[in-house]
Amino acid sequence: MPAIPIPTVTQARLIREQKDWSNVPTGPISWVLREDIFDPVTRTRRGRLYETDTTFAQPSSHRVVPHPYEDPFGRQEGAGGRTAKQLLVYKTCRSLLAEKKQGLGLTLALGDATAVSAWRIIQAEIDVTGCLMVTLKSLSAFGILPELDIAKVPSDLQKPSAQAFERVLNSAFRETSISVVDQCRNAMTLLMSAWLIAQGHDRSILAEDLGKVADVVGKAPFDKQALMLAAKIVARLHSRGKDNEKLSKGLRAPVDEDAEFAVEAVGFALRELGWAVG
Template identity: 60%
Template sequence: MHLGIDQQSGLVGLDSPALPVVPRPTVTQAKLIKREEDWSDLPTGVSHSPMSWIFREDTFDPVTRTRRGRLFQPEGAQPAQYKVLPDPYEDPHGRTVGAQGRTTKNLYGYKACVSLLQEPHRGLGLKIALGVRDASSAWRIIQTEVVANGCVMITLKSLSAFGIIPAVDMSKVPAEFEPVVSQTVARALDSAFRESPTSVIDQCRNAIAAVLSRWMVDQGRDRSILGEDLMKIATIVGQPPFAKGVASNLAMVVARLHSRGKTNEVHSKSLRVPVDEDAELALHALGFALRDIGWAE
């Protein structure tokens, strides 16, 4: 199975690719993310980056935040001439039809993405970016299969901190603390699923420390707490008069995860190096802290 994208109109065809697809499907450029640097090397549009992979979406579930569709890789020189049936959107009366009822089009041509099948575990668990450099989203490949017509079908799970880290209600944050709180939370949000797990955990650790310490000062705690590390802050916030036990325990977990980003600490204590799931745990901890102290919208 092949896919073609018209160089001029962006209309999509399949199967040689001679058959126009009606209604027009959602197609997105795609790139595997194997290291942080890959985020700066995303495609910039089909006409500028025709050799990128293409994802054709078949279904999207906003509740589970999953997408299912077919993945294609470039085939030969781009673009190339193809004999295709006229697209009913572009030529409803068939005025451009030539021999054998077909017309000539310059298409960006793609074939089933067998390259993904050569990755470890056929790509399961890998991170993939959809979109272009100016606007993209991160997804996890949770299922890969080859269907009867030879297409590579994948199921994707959204990787997004939106919904995990709530928006901060700045009307509840003391004015003097607004810049620090907004900046630290924004950095954690920006790092989510785009930077290394260690970096994400570090940003979450910084944000949780900033949020909890400033909330305690707003509640009457001495300002010296602003200079303490997260473990000390977590201990104090779990005690009376604050008694935020769950937020305290989660903050301690993030503090311990942070130490696992230190090479010597990992070696001396035979610790496991943080992975993406650990970073997601740190993001959830930050979101919980914001909700628990009442600073979330």
């Protein structure tokens, strides 16, 4: 039977490692998400996940009830009120349930190679009809990171500052945790240094690492101690990405949640420096 109103159906691909981003779907033979609910406030989506049914040729011929939006006057109806259609056939995506923890915590890419977004699987269950219902949380850095007010950045530092900020946006939730933390550390170092120069500080600050820049920001006359502490945590996370640091000090490597913190810290820095738009 036709679905009314027509639901939003999006191609999907499970992201297990970074290289999977280069293999997002380019055609309809894949997983698909039929969206039931989207909440822009909590940035969550809930819907039914299906996978291609390989027991059928794709597409294959089926006799179905004509969709009223395509044939409002029933002109295509044949015997038994049905018409022949070439259709793609999908089934409940039980492949996800075969993943570790039934896929919870994994990333699902929605869209195709032209435009794709990242979502974390936070819940999965089978409903009474046998469909797999999944709840997804947006992993986009947009909405987390404010826009950089580039006009407030010293003119000679505007281009590198914009590029460093853009690299954070591009890496967030797509690259490894270590890489994301590294991009965040680089952006915070440059942006905080540029802010200090705009306040009249010596340009030699551009040669310092994030820990040193944080110390200057946290002391008089600036006294931005909350920003200093956030920056120092990002600096520590960055050092944990180095094998010699992990081995010599018995530290754990950064994980996705640490990378999320680093991205949030960049946004916090923009707000504390007064360089966030709005």
